[in-house]
Amino acid sequence: MVEKMYISYNNVHKLCKAGAEEFLEQVGKPDVIIAIGGGGFIPARIIRTFLRSPGEKNIPIQAIGLSLYEDMGTGTDDKIGKEVIRTQWLDFGALSQHFDSLIGKNILIVDEVDDTRTTLHYAVSELYKDVKEIAEKLGRTSEKTRLSIFVLHNKLKEKRAQIDEDKMGGGKYFVGKDVPDVWIAYPWESDDIDTHTQHAVEQGNI
Ligand SMILES: O=P(O)(O)OC[C@H]1O[C@H](OP(=O)(O)OP(=O)(O)O)[C@H](O)[C@@H]1O
Secondary structure, eight states: OOSEEEOOHHHHHHHHHHHHHHHHHHTOOOSEEEEEETTTHHHHHHHHHHHSOTTSOOOOEEEEEEEEEEEOSOOSSSSOEEEEEEEEOOOOTTTOSSGGGGTTOEEEEEEEEESSSHHHHHHHHHHHHHHHHHHHHHTOTTSOOEEEEEEEEEEOSOOSOOOOGGGGTTOOEEEEEEEOSSEEEOGGGOSOHHHHHHHHHHTTOO
16 A cells, blocks of 8 residues: 555546546536545546536635644643644635525535534534524525535545434435545645645556
8 A cells, every 4th residue: 555645637627527527417517616625626626617517606615614623631641632723714705795606506515625523514513503593583494505525535534523414404415435544745735746746646546
């Protein structure tokens, strides 16, 4: 097993294309894409290409910033915990005046990797909470909001958190590729993209 898995831009593109096809088939066209930054930005933009039919309006992409940081605090087990910090949240400024834009919508959350699942768990829980709160306020709780997920890679390992399916409202989880628990080197992190791509080709990740 390789210690470091090199991923090429072409590979990212193809995983997005396959993910979009699966998503369209199983869930249907999304109303909005929510990209978890920074790693989710590039896949979100690419997958949008394949989710849109020719002649249709672009699907809006909202960005949220979630960062993991080591919590050295009072965990009950001996592991160092991880906490999620919101560095940026939804902003419907130009899209609509209100946060109610998500109620009853088909939403696709995009990130590059599902590692311990902490980030995705947080994103789904918080989005569900926000939508529920505003739907209750507006008396629109009968409208079903679907939260789906697409990640390029899911690491096959013990997860620290699980995503509550009830909160996904019938939305689904899509993975480009399940991978072992190794270091994934994405092209946007590379300082020498030619060598990086060469490694990816050698490993068959093209
Ligand atoms: O499944 P988890 O264990 O939660 O890990 C996955 C998250 O970790 C990385 O984010 P990071 O905080 O490193 O920020 P980045 O996206 O800006 O690189 C990655 O982009 C995912 O969002």
